[in-house]
Amino acid sequence: MADLSITELSNKFNINQNTIRYYERIGLIPKVPRKSNGNRYYDNKMQAWIEMILCLRHSGVSVEVLYEYVELLQQGDATLDTREQLLKDQVDMLVEKQKSIQVSIDRLNHKISLYESGEIKQNKSYFDEYQIANDILKDNEMKRKFKEPNNY
Amino acid sequence: MADLSITELSNKFNINQNTIRYYERIGLIPKVPRKSNGNRYYDNKMQAWIEMILCLRHSGVSVEVLYEYVELLQQGDATLDTREQLLKDQVDMLVEKQKSIQVSIDRLNHKISLYESGEIKQNKSYFDEYQIANDILKDNEMKRKFKEPNNY
């Protein structure tokens, strides 16, 4: 549980070093203390904070919201209620996300069961997938690229 | 259950018209049939397809994967196994996502409970939030903007 260099930290949390520095730049992470040579080091407190930030980011809590929370924290007790509400809102958001993912999982599992029972093979018009796929791709001999030509 | 115009469709599924046209352009949706005046209309089959695409997109299945599935479909029975595997992979991905969201929800709920019990207020150094927030923002009198200056 010693202090870590940025490389050690990025290995521990499996995160790009640039991302860590980026979070510091935009203010999600404090100005990190440096060794005599100017290199960053991360102590336990910092690691705990970063770990939390990454956990929430990983679940889709936006950088913007995280930064908002930091700002509120810094304003002290006057923002206790606001902060609590912010956290609750994020929970609500995540619960909604759970639900919509569950719907997709169920849908995909249903489809998979049709594959396993052979129904998809028997009944080519199930959900009209084949027909739709053909409609989509039939006049694509000129190999349309997946992405739009975005900028040249 | 009649055919819908693009406005009606976008209202029904609460999606931007541009997004629907974009999906058609990149090939997630077939070349949609037109009325005599050139306007798109969407029949039941098309609506079902779009509804599924949106459901999966909404849960984080990427446009790229969806397009891959369309391509496989169009190649017929030779790709049955590949398609089944693709669907299973997406389920795995979504299940992982569920788990990581659950971790975040638990973490946030724990924090919220500290707010509700007043512990956060009592113990300002809980998780060193205050201190960290101060470290982050203290020398920010020059009002650093949230986003990086990205391009001028």
Add this chain to the structure above:
DNA sequence: CCTTGACTTTGAGTTAACTCAAACCCATAT
């Protein structure tokens, strides 16, 4: 002394997925 390798800063580039703007067409209501 020189090289190597890990770090640094700054600004710019990338990616996915939209989202919009501009210029146009067409049918209907005033």
Add this chain to the structure above:
DNA sequence: ATATGGGTTTGAGTTAACTCAAAGTCAAGG
């Protein structure tokens, strides 16, 4: 006949969140 409202295409712009490149510093090993 003209204004309004809804659609159309094309190419370009936007957004969030990284991610990278270039050029530099520094300490340790040979």
